[in-house]
Amino acid sequence: MKVLVTGGAGYIGSVMVSMLLEKGHKVKCLDRFFFGNESLKDIISDSNIELIKDDVRWFDPSILKNVDAAIDLASLSNDPSGELNPSKTYDINYLGRLRVAKLCKEYGVKRYILASTCSVYGFQENVLNEESATNPLTTYAKSNVLAEKDIVQLADKQFTVTVMRQATVYGLSPKMRFDLAVNGMTLGAYKNKNIHVMRDGTQWRPFVHVKDTSKAFIAVLGSQKEKVNGQVFNVGSNEQNIQILSLAKLVEETLPIPIKLEWYGSPDKRSYRVDFSKIKRVLGFTPSYTLKDGAREIYEALESKKITDSIKTRTVEWYKYLLEVHKLVQDVVTRGTVL
Numbered sequence: 001m002k003v004l005v006t007g008g009a010g011y012i013g014s015v016m017v018s019m020l021l022e023k024g025h026k027v028k029c030l031d032r033f034f035f036g037n038e039s040l041k042d043i044i045s046d047s048n049i050e051l052i053k054d055d056v057r058w059f060d061p062s063i064l065k066n067v068d069a070a071i072d073l074a075s076l077s078n079d080p081s082g083e084l085n086p087s088k089t090y091d092i093n094y095l096g097r098l099r100v101a102k103l104c105k106e107y108g109v110k111r112y113i114l115a116s117t118c119s120v121y122g123f124q125e126n127v128l129n130e131e132s133a134t135n136p137l138t139t140y141a142k143s144n145v146l147a148e149k150d151i152v153q154l155a156d157k158q159f160t161v162t163v164m165r166q167a168t169v170y171g172l173s174p175k176m177r178f179d180l181a182v183n184g185m186t187l188g189a190y191k192n193k194n195i196h197v198m199r200d201g202t203q204w205r206p207f208v209h210v211k212d213t214s215k216a217f218i219a220v221l222g223s224q225k226e227k228v229n230g231q232v233f234n235v236g237s238n239e240q241n242i243q244i245l246s247l248a249k250l251v252e253e254t255l256p257i258p259i260k261l262e263w264y265g266s267p268d269k270r271s272y273r274v275d276f277s278k279i280k281r282v283l284g285f286t287p288s289y290t291l292k293d294g295a296r297e298i299y300e301a302l303e304s305k306k307i308t309d310s311i312k313t314r315t316v317e318w319y320k321y322l323l324e325v326h327k328l329v330q331d332v333v334t335r336g337t338v339l
């Protein structure tokens with residue numbers, strides 16, 4: 001298959017693109033490269049990958065000719081980044097992705113997969129499944145809900161649309177993100193021998209390893225269209241719903257150094273738990289990695305200096321820097337806009 005991956009140089013994208021290539025797919029990676037494209041350096045010379053530096057809001061749609069499937073990962077990828085400039089978040093995360101989906105349909109791309117998030121559920125008492133009401137609390141989550149709603153409606157016999165609501169992702173990637181809970185806790189343990197735990201630690205959150213979420217997207221590509229067309233899937237596993245204090249203790253017991261847990265913040269009761277039965281039942285998806293695997297591999301990569309914690313690994317700080325300091329001179333000149 002020839003697969004377009006938007007945001008393919010990102011934290012999830014750079015892992016997913018490698019896995020697609022390993023499976024023999026051809027990949028077109030469309031990315032604005034806000035974080036650069038070093039994450040793809042090991043595969044850049046592969047004749048089956050084509051890099052396209054462009055923006056989902058205005059790329060030339062002729063790149064969609066002969067593409068079989070699209071995996072739409074590009075977005076401002078967390079809640080705080082989404083609040084830096086809400087109108088740009090709405091333009092990229094909602095309208096930009098709707099544009100990708102509509103153009104895919106127009107150009108005869110057969111399948112489209114939207115990378116959404118379990119944060120569309122907001123914080124709720126019950127265990128939430130795909131039928132539960134959404135409760136988006138931030139610009140990021142609201143844009144995802146809007147994108148899901150309008151894009152699912154494009155599904156028909158010729159155009160298979162699937163929405164993937166991912167749990168919070170963890171694990172090693174060529175483009176690290178330390179603003180994600182497991183990764184950030186492991187970094188804190190490695191650097192300062194402590195883990196900051198948000199009070200009161202009883203909050204539930206769902207998690208999935210970066211290779212497992214990639215595996216789930218690839219499973220959708222290969223599945224019968226009747227099983228996935230117009231469908232929404234929570235991506236993760238019931239076993240990896242965990243309370244924040246338990247997660248901190250799990251990271252502490254996994255790593256080979258003494259670590260102190262330190263509380264911060266005022267008591268935060270915002271909690272949610274997600275039911276992942278549907279993806280297991282319909283796609284046979286089960287994760288191959290555990291939270292301990294994630295903490296361990298990140299710790300080892302930090303120790304061996306394979307990864308470091310530059311500002312680019314903290315999403316909101318990097319976007320702030322792009323907006324306020326660096327000003328992306330070249331992009332301002334060519335497009336009249338920084339983000």
Ligand SMILES: NC(=O)c1ccc[n+]([C@@H]2O[C@H](COP(=O)([O-])OP(=O)(O)OC[C@H]3O[C@@H](n4cnc5c(N)ncnc54)[C@H](O)[C@@H]3O)[C@@H](O)[C@H]2O)c1
Nearest residue numbers: 007010011012032033034055056074075077117166168169
């Ligand atoms: N990482 C998680 O825990 C998580 C959880 C749920 C959902 N998601 C979603 O999965 C997707 C991928 O997340 P990630 O963690 O890899 O994020 P990321 O920030 O590491 O990667 C996003 C990529 O998209 C690119 N991009 C951003 N705006 C663009 C635009 N306008 N045009 C073209 N490219 C653009 C960036 O340059 C970057 O390479 C995102 O949509 C995110 O919201 C991520």
